[in-house]
Each structure stands twice: as C-alpha cells, then as structure tokens.
Amino acid sequence: MKKYKCFINFEKEEQWLNEMAKQGYQLVKKSSSSLYRFQSANPDNTTIKIDYRTFKKQEDFVDYCTLFEDSGWEHIAGTKNSGAQYFRKINENGSEDIFSDADSKAGRYQRLSQMWLALATCFIPIFVALVSTNTIDGKALLNPKLLYYTPGLWDKVGVHFWRSFLFETPFVIIRGYLWAFFPVLIVLYLIFALKANKQYRKTQVNK
Template sequence: MKKTNWFRINVLKEEQWLNGFLQQGYKITKVTSWRSGFVFEKTSQAYVVRIDCQKAMKKEAFEEYKLMYEDFGWSYLQGSRSSGKHYWQKVSEGQEADQLFSDRQSTKNYYKQLMNYSLMFALPFFVLSCILFQQGTLSPDNMYLTRGLWDMEGSLFWKAFLFETPFALLRLFCPLIVIGSAILSLSAYYEYRKLQQQV
C-alpha cells in the first residue's frame, strides 16, 4: 500500500497520521527520498513510528545518534545528516517504551528542536510572502487576474470567479505555510514551557 504525506509542515500530525496506519496492522517498509510518500506492508505485529527533528550533524555524530536508538530496538527509516527530520520505527512494546525520549530533558530538547525546525522551514516562505505583499500580489484586486472581474454581473461573474479562485488560492500558499509553521512552533513552545515549569 502506498500513501502520500500531506503533513510536511506539522511533524506531530504527520506522526499521528502514520501511526494510524500502523495501528491498522501495517508497518512502513519505505519512505521516499523526498519524505512525501510511504510504502506500507501488512504485518501481524504492532508497530509504532516516531519522527525526530535534529540539527545538521557531522558524520560521526550522526552514526552515534543512529546507534543510540538502534540499541533500544528502533529501526532507522529515513533522514540524513542535514535533513532535520528523522523517521524511526519499532515493534510496539507499550506506552513508555514506544517513546523516543525517556526523560524530561530529552523531551524538552525535542520540543525545542521542533520549534527550530518549524521556524527554519517557514523562513524562505516568509521572505517570499513579504515580497508578494510588497508587490501587492496578495491584495484582493490583484489576486484575481481576469480583467474587469469585479465589474461583471450574474452568471458571467460567478463562472469567472469560480474558475480563477483555485489559482488565486495558490498565491496564498506561501503565507499559509508561514501560518501553519508558526502554529506548530507555538504549540511546541507551549509543550516546552509546560515541561520547563514542572518540578
């Protein structure tokens, strides 16, 4: 079974989406090189997947990182020294054993990395959004390119409006990515602060 991932921005939702398939009796056999597609295989065992976010690592640090989790039974599915996102899978052993991080400090670090990942992912889209706003491309008058659209009436207006709306929404892609990344970063920050305040 092949599935495409639409949660590239939101790591937590992507992880939840993947585990939904694993709970139905599947395991992941392949993650495509662009991490947008997954190949699943039926299995009799229950599996769990976790996604970790890390800064770029040197080769030695990357090998140590992988060995550390492999010692605890995790299989490395996809990622690279500079990818930011790393996919791990293992046979489910229960609530605590199915977590990548066993202590509060590691969990805090995870949420901090997730915040950074979200912000770095959003940065180029933020720059593009600023350029589009400055050019006026995202104003209602300029988003729809049909000349005289707002002066049309009746069915002619609705036909032109409905035809061009998907293209106009594509122009909002960059700002929507920025908003989505900001929401994920804030939710990660909230979890980070909650852990920091625990005694």
C-alpha cells in the same frame, strides 16, 4: 500500503504506529508530505519511538543510528535531513525508552518548533516582496473584474460570455490570488510552531 496522516504530537503518532504494528502493518518509510508507507508483517506488540533530529553529515547520522541500535532500538525510517527519526525496539533487554531523561524527550518538540518557525520565516520575505513590488493588486481584490483581460468580456451575453468567462477564470485565480498561498503557509507554520512549543513546555512541566 500507504496512509496519509498529520501529527504534531509525537506521543499520539507513536500510539498510532504501535496500533498499526499490532494489526500487521510495519512502518518502512515516512515522507515529508505526511505519507506513511507500511509493509505487511506478522502482528507485533512492538514499541515504536520517535525522535526529531537533522544532521549535516551522513557520518553523524550513521553514528546516531548505531548508538540507538547498541541500546536495542532499530532505526526503521528517517534520513539525515528528514527530521523525524523512527525507532523500533528489537531487544527485550534493551532500554525502555530511547530518551535518557525528560529534557531529552522534550527537546524533540523544541527542535520541531524551531523547524516550523524557520519555514515561516523563509516565506515572510517573499510575501513582503510581493507587496512592495505591487504584485498584489489591492484594487483587483475589491473588484475581481479587473483581473479579466479578455476584450469586451463583460459586454458579451449567453454562451459567448460563459465560454470566455470559464476559459479565463483559472488564469485569473493564478494571476490574482496565487499570492495567498504564502500568507496561508506562514500562518499554518506559525500555528504548528506554537503547538510544538506548547507541547515542549508541557513536557518540561511534567518531567
């Protein structure tokens, strides 16, 4: 079974995954597009916890997963580059949490905030380049007719006009407004970074 969900708060995500497990759906994979994959299983009052880390070497990732397994936690989803790492408690005598202290628990939000900020930073130079090279036509934004290149389009009437107009409009959107994709992403990533940082500070205060 597949489900799309987007979380900024790890505690809420953990709660949702635990509820899914109680309903008989065990998490097996999580993609970067917020797509969760579950497999049918016996309803289980399991405990799922989430960390956020990336690794340069596969060996470091394996050692990381082994460390948690030795503490009674099975790694069930995540890769060395995915960031989000999902663990399920498999040993009743194991530790109650995957984090040894509040600082470690808060640190995942700090790393998540840094990731969103890095993504926003990557798109800023692209947007600046579009502006500096006049790829974004300010006049066309005020007068979209300038983006239509069909000769005599605005002199046509009736069916001939609508046929030409509707045919070219998708190209006009791509030609004139695709650039808006970049500032929208920048703003969204900055919002996500601020929310993650806010959660980091909140977790630090409550430790």
